[in-house]
Amino acid sequence: MTAAKLDCTDTEWLDAGLLHAPFCTMARRYPGRPALVCRDRFMTYGELRERIVRSRTHLHQAGVRQGDRVAVVLPTSPDAVITLYAVLSLGAAYVPVDPCWPLPLQRELLGRLQPRALVADGCERLHLACLPSRVTAAQLARPACGEEEVPRVAAAPELSACVLWARGSAGALQGVQVSHRAARHVVDRACDELALGCGDRVAGLSSFCHGASLFELFAPLASGATLYLYDASNAAPAAPLARFLACQGITVLRAAPTMLALLVAGGRLDTQDLSRLRTVVLAGGRWPAGGFERLRALLPGHVTYHELCRPGETAPPCLPSDGPLPGSPMATLPVRRSNAAAVERWDGLPRLMEDGECGPPDGAPL
Structure with a gap:
């Protein structure tokens, strides 16, 4: 054939x-x-x-x-x-x-x-x-x-879709075997919660090696949106990233608080046209004192904020230390809290489980 x-x-x-x-x-x-954009490459x-x-x-x-x-x-x-x-x-x-x-x-x-x-x-x-x-x-x-x-x-769906990597408490890489069902649980809930559609432009900032990439790789292309890959050579500087968000008209951004804090400190967000940005999805991690309030002050008032847990995390990500501000449309996607058994180590590396599934079984309550 x-x-x-x-x-x-x-x-x-x-x-x-x-x-x-x-x-x-x-x-x-x-x-x-349009499905995928990266620098001068465009694919339907x-x-x-x-x-x-x-x-x-x-x-x-x-x-x-x-x-x-x-x-x-x-x-x-x-x-x-x-x-x-x-x-x-x-x-x-x-x-x-x-x-x-x-x-x-x-x-x-x-x-x-x-x-x-x-x-x-x-x-x-x-x-x-x-x-x-x-x-x-x-x-x-x-x-x-x-x-x-x-x-x-x-x-x-119960078969393995990928093996992703995360840093353990001792700094060693841990591998998590993620089934199709577990990954789809994250992707489907994100698509529904964020109402992703054909008009959205989703920023792809994460390394494909980590759980954060599941949302960026699969949620946009599951909903008719466009994935905009960010040039990894510019990963660190805040100003190029802020220009990327503005020039590409990004509507949905997923980033860790550390990256967002860098954008607040050095991205000159007040000089960028981010009027198309509608949703910021927060990855795991804690904010520096006052960081979330400064971000909200610099972004358009219509932006909504969400948190999304990913396979491999042993607990839901942390909300800002002082909690959502009054009137903030903050939401946390459901996730089981019993994910720690998904990873076991051996010889300094993880032993991949028969099923490292982190989403709930079909029909099981969250």
Whole structure:
């Protein structure tokens, strides 16, 4: 089956509970809408879907099958987004690894996780004999050749969608295996609570290695909105980020209090046109004294504020230390408080659970 033929039929059989299923529905329904923007790169839903299908074919030819893990060592970019969705479409789980992490750490993580394939630019730097297949982003972008059929994968929501990373109390990286159902719990509640739609422009600021990326990677593309990836090379300075928010007309921003505090201190928000911004989603963490009040004073008065917990957190994120101000439309998305069992360590690294699910089971009360 060619990629073109597969592209016409591959959404009919998807389980509605899979993490990537809503994007497939949006791409089929609204192929001409803008989906992904990064610097000078612009892709519609139809174009993004076509690239995902092409990459899926290459990954299948490289030996990736349902239940496998695929390590993705790429910077934040459209190529990385395409690769993650392509991995999910094969019923495999993606394992993002930041290419800026020290090479010894990358090798250690990949050696322990034993991925079926590695997608990276500059694979030769890792020198891992345990990797059966190595593919570059450029290879995934090439037109697929041959008539090899990519079988339909009847993946179930309880299967693993990804392995994400978080820092433990001792500073060591912890890995959390997240099922499709757990990730969809976060994404669906965010879409509903924030009323995401085709007119929204969502900022993509988070590393794909961390739980915060689930909202940015999947909620916009599940609702017909546009994901604007921020240039990671400008990650630290506050002024470029403030200009990015204004110039791109961002409507939904998710950021940690530390980043928002930097924006307040050095972003000169009072000189930027942020009139299109309607929602700020707060990540976990505490505010410096008076930080939340200063942010609200600098942003338009119509902006609403929400908190969103993500898989891997052992407790809901902290509201500002003094609580919401009177009249502040602050909301906290529901989350179970029993997530600590999702991660267990071994040899300084986590032991991945059979099911690291952090969302509630179907029908279970929160």
